[in-house]
Amino acid sequence: MRVLQVSAELFPLLKTGGLADVAGALPAALAAAGAEPRLLVPGFPAIHDALTQECAVAPVALPWSEGRAALLRGRLPGFEQLVYVLDAPGLFDRPGNPYADDGGVAYADNHRRFALLGLAAARLAEGLDASWRPDIVHAHDWHAGLACAHVAASRARRRSEAKAVFTVHNLAYQGLFPAGHFGELGLPASHYAMEGVEFYGQVSFMKAGLHFADAITTVSPTYAREIQTPEQGCGLDGLLRHRADALHGILNGVDYRVWSPVDDAAIAARYSADDASAKAACKTALQRECGLAVTPEAPLFGIVSRLTEQKGLPLVLEALDELLAGGGQLVVLGAGDARLEAEFAAAAARHPAQVARRVGMDEGLAHRILAGSDVVLVPSRFEPCGLTQLYGLSYGALPLVHRVGGLADTVVDTTLEDLAAGTATGFVFDAFTADACRRALRRAFALWRRPEDWARVREAAMRQRFGWDIAAARYVDLYGDLLYR
Template sequence: MTRVLQVSAELFPLLKTGGLADVAGALPAALAAAGAEPRLLVPGFPAIRDALSQECAVAPVALPWSEGRAALLRGRLPGFDMPVYVLDAPGLFDRPGNPYADAAGIAYADNHRRFALLGLAAARLAEGVDGAWRPQVVHAHDWHAGLACAHIAASRSRRRTDARTVFTIHNLAYQGLFPADHFSDLGLPPPHYAVEGVEFYGQLSFMKAGLHFADAITTVSPSYAKEIQTPEQGCGLDGLLRHRADVLHGILNGVDYGVWSPAQDDAIAARYGAGDVSGKAACKAALQRECGLAVTPDAPLFGIVSRLTEQKGLPLVLEALDDLIDAGGQLVILGAGDARLEAEFAAAATRHPTQVARRTGMDEGLAHRIYAGSDVVLVPSRFEPCGLTQLYGLSYGALPLVHRVGGLADTVVDCSLEDLAAGTATGFVFNAFTADAYRRALRRAFALWSRQDYWAAVRATAMRQCFGWDAAAKRYVDIYEALSQR
């Protein structure tokens, strides 16, 4: 049974800004069921510290700079059946805002210190500072944990540990880039600042640290694993990824159906399932009332739950919004982000108050109600490493309308004639990232809606899809075991 330390900056349900938290929250239990012995390491953000119980001090963590203090604590968090390590550093983590930025959305100037220390703490655990448990594999998630791989490589060179590392890319576009003159704060040996290290075009890259130093690399869908090896989606790191292709694995994220199932969801107006979808109509009417839309069962309701960024393809939605409105559709948007996109969706809601509703921020309960009440979930992303939104849509019978890219391509089957005939269609897929291609997919959605017998059949197929964590966890455990035997 391989001892594995999962390192992440977020953890659902305690701290979430996006899909990383959902993965970090669901994967440990799946790994345990697949035969690993996982534990977690997370920063001591206020929500984490407030929830920690049975805590005990493990060891201090020496800071690479002069001021401040930090220590590793071990304890329990609600919902997790294994011990959790918390990096307690109040001067770094006890702040308002989200994990990365202040309440105004401005990134903290010392983020390089905050997440370098997270990597350093992972290395200390790999070196055995907790005499009761020592990981054989450290699994670092996204750029925030990328320096764990670099620090453990340095520890191995000093013969302080023989732990191996796995690094998972959740989104290559967010790389953790910092000025080179911050290198002395990272606690790494000077030779690590090199092209064969953390240097990236004259800057520091935490993402590159993970990619270069990890013993195995994973990303969150098979298609994305191929796409990031191309100049178009490699974000300047495609050469390194092609060089390391022999240790790069595309493993599709899963869904925690204990959280994301309409058959057992307490946040929605009525429960329902693939065998009896009658409750979905009640959920739709309740969502329409909650959002101030016309309570019209015959109007197809489109939902968006997303960060409002260009990457998510939302300019396509705005460009074709009149098409959706003129065809009799309704739209609910939940999210925040780019000020221009926020303003344009707000203006659309003002112009069409009975057909367009906009809600800001991250409201977990409303997100569930949008999936339950929507007929279609829009995920027209320019690129999408995996995407969980479309998987939640499938579970709740909100047919995904997606761009054929990354995990969206791996999980949604278009309503083509042959797939309708075969009973495999689950949504609407467009190939080219253009407004015209998106419009054609939108028209296919309205055409299917006009044939409710076909719609019901596709919805039933969608809801029968299963993207649980079992298969992914088994693949991770196979990687851990192979590394721990080296």
Template sequence: MRILQVSAELFPLLKTGGLADVAGALPAALAAAGVEPRLLVPGFPAIRESLTHECAVAPVALPWSEGRAALLRGRLPGFDVPVYVLDAPGLFDRPGNPYGDALGIAYPDNHRRFALLGLAAARLAEGVDGSWRPEIVHAHDWHAGLACAHIAASRTRRRNQARTVFTIHNLAYQGLFPAEQFCDLGLPPPHYAVEGVEFYGQVSFMKAGLHFADAITTVSPSYAREIQTPEQGCGLDGLLRHRAGELHGILNGVDYAVWSPVRDRSLAQPYSVERPEGKADCKAALQRECGLDVRPDAPLFGVVSRLTEQKGLPLVLEALNDLIDAGGQLVVLGSGDARLEAAFADAAARHPGQVARRTGMDEGLAHRIYAGSDVVLVPSRFEPCGLTQLYGLSYGALPLVHRVGGLADTVVDTTLEDLAAGTATGFVFNAFTGDAYRRALRRAFALWSRPEYWARVRDAAMRQRFGWDTAAQRYVQVYEGLLQR
């Protein structure tokens, strides 16, 4: 079974969030499950510079007049499967992240950039590489949504028989563009319709994936249910309810070759569930690195996140004095909303030794925060899956989470019953309110005051396993179901 995975990001070469982790880990898991995966990614500088053993496959005709593009095939470090790179320097050879410039401003031609990615996927489905042709094209998030639309258009012209899977990583980011830009997408005019890519007078790449894909997946069972409601459907809940029979919630996995305190080379000291002593060394090292008071008795709370409203970080700020007054410490790594960045910077200035703030996304520091923290804060307003809490579990940083999406599927609250059963792994609050968050925070401090119980919960957390092997088997079942139709 030949699977083409289409994604805009790919860990470890290009990452802005969890999408890259998924795109980087899933191919190996699929190969271990017995399928034949390959990748298609845009030719961003980090990708293009890392490509070896490259050969030209075919040019890709642009739907507009200027520029050039071609499909290359080669190898990328860390991947045992062939990779296709869409080489279009005029579109992808730019500074900044994949979607915007160094100031975070979205590129005005993003509709062209990612429409061409979808068009390139369709050309591979049509067999432009004579040595390999996918049976399934698996498109990830809105950036690859037009792959499903282009393949559907190609299929109606009997140019391919490939089936498509579209994975929603975050429904809130939809790839919306003005209607007048539809003419740049290379799609047949009838595709701009309610039964197509039109969404309230705009073009929606996300809706293209949802409407045209043969199967839809998202990254946790709870999120699959939640996005069918008006509260979390982002205007697409009606379409998702209509397609509920093709919608599958498959929980993301963790690549434990990367996210394990036993073998993590960025840590001050390795440790494990059987030999947890090294975690104290990691905590002291993190406190020194971030300018916090080196206090083993102070519970250290960590945040590794984009700084956005979605992540529930206003709750952290609202209850910051509670955390400080109870003797806790906080370290924050991330960037995003300017108001949140300023608020955390102000908190660090007002509470030296107890609050530290670092900007950007430093991969090594992120690992050290998981290893050095006692609690990882993930109070998201909504959360499709969340990888932060899974990394926290692996490193023995107990997650404090809002009961929503993948957070609800992966963290067990420290109720008396679950403490007695040995199944508690963190702290969960139900209502998205400051009071509910504060109660969870108080439970964390109450457990911290009982070291024997804390050690038991940490032990249970570190024994959790959310490997990609389980997720890969579920994806294979989806693929097989499509090919058997």
């Protein structure tokens, strides 16, 4: 079966979060599982500049008057699958990240930019490339949500028989735009309705995906249940309950070609579950790189994250005095909320030997933090899947997590029973409160004081496997159900 993966990001060329890691790893896993995948991505500079063996497929007509767009086909480094690049310089050839300028201000025409991405996906499903026509259009997150609406419109006009799958990576980011922009999206007028893209007087790209997709997936089983509740449904829980039969929780995977300490060129020394002794060298190197005191006996806690309230980082700040008083150290890598950035910067200034803070996203440093840390902190308020805790397991940085979403699906708490059974892999707290987070922190310190037990839990964590082969097999089964049921 031919599957078109549609994403706004693609690791290693363009990444703001876990979406890029998924888009970068899933195509190869789908190919190994028997599908024939290709990718469709916007022509952002990093992607356009990396494209080789480029050929023009066809122009893409714009739903508005000015500008031009065309579909290119070619190769990108690291991908065996052919890639389609939506070439529209007026929309995509800009500084900043895919969604905002260098100052963090969202581009005013994002509705046009990502509506065109969805429209291009539907045109491919209609046969725009005479040599390849997808059976399945798989759209990722709100940026690609309109692909599902356009594919449904194509089917209604008998221009395509393709089916659409929509994956929710984070329901909180919905792609909301004023209703006045609807006329620029290229959709039938009937699509602006409660049973369509309208959402409380606005246009919702996320709702477009949820309403028009033939199947909906989320990136963990627990998150699939949680988003059907008012607490985590972000106003869309009613629609998700209505579509529950089409909703599937498929846990994200890890690309162990990229995220494994066995052969990671970015870290100071390589190690494995069989022999993790070189992890100590990674810790020393990280302490030196970040200007921390080189003290092997201090448990080192790492954060690699967007600095947002959703990630539970206020809980870390509330527990920080206890972490430091216990002799711990903290390394923070990330950017985001100005208040959180300022508070972590202030903590680093007050405690330079124990707290280090690095701004932005540095892929190599992220690897070194996981390799050098003893614990990785992921205390999210909500977490669709979370990849950081999975990377932490691989590198033997025991995850300390809130029991929610994919964190609940992937980390086993250090209860007495699970310690005895050898299944414990981290530290899990239930209530989203500073007290609950502190108690988990105390359990981490208590285990740290028992080196043999710590080593056993670390080995169990490193032996966990969440490969993309499992997720890809489930996706292929889902595609087959849509095509052949």
